[in-house]
Amino acid sequence: GENVEQHPSTLSVQEGDSAVIKCTYSDSASNYFPWYKQELGKRPQLIIDIRSNVGEKKDQRIAVTLNKTAKHFSLHITETQPEDSAVYFCAALNQAGTALIFGKGTTLSVSS
């Protein structure tokens, strides 16, 4: 079935460093790839997304890249801050367009 793999499962960086989280997906028909940030005890919050007709999208310190040929997409956070500490989930929309298939999450810790 459809699957999304996410790496690494944990990531520790110093404040000001960059962080990169990578995902691969199995369904070549997927065309929408959102990223969610989930703080402890809270709901997943959409932070950025990308559609298959573009290769890169930026929003301030956050960027997402997509390689459709390799079925890879990545989240890049620059100039990390302690408030970036959270669990980050990548997802891919299934072929039917009804369900987001999520990765297992990356716990990002930013130390000051």
Next chain:
Amino acid sequence: ETGVTQSPTHLIKTRGQQVTLRCSSQSGHNTVSWYQQALGQGPQFIFQYYREEENGRGNFPPRFSGLQFPNYSSELNVNALELDDSALYLCAYYSTRGEQFFGPGTRLTVL
């Protein structure tokens, strides 16, 4: 935050019982999805409702059922609760751009 509300916030049930969880959106979107998030995992798709009809279903047994009402609010019903049903249950509404925004979730504990 997103205008999506869920009730109750927390719930404790025992094995074999039945539970109903509720979700609504201030904006009255016509598409709602439900997800189960076990501890330490990503959300897993349960099903989607569009204009009161089930429009897609994940790998969940029939004891997970749902409803969507004319005002587009929604319910998730789970019968014959099992210990593994303990999880955070999230509903999500779609924006006009197709983005999914989650409600705050209901934390279900099955003892």
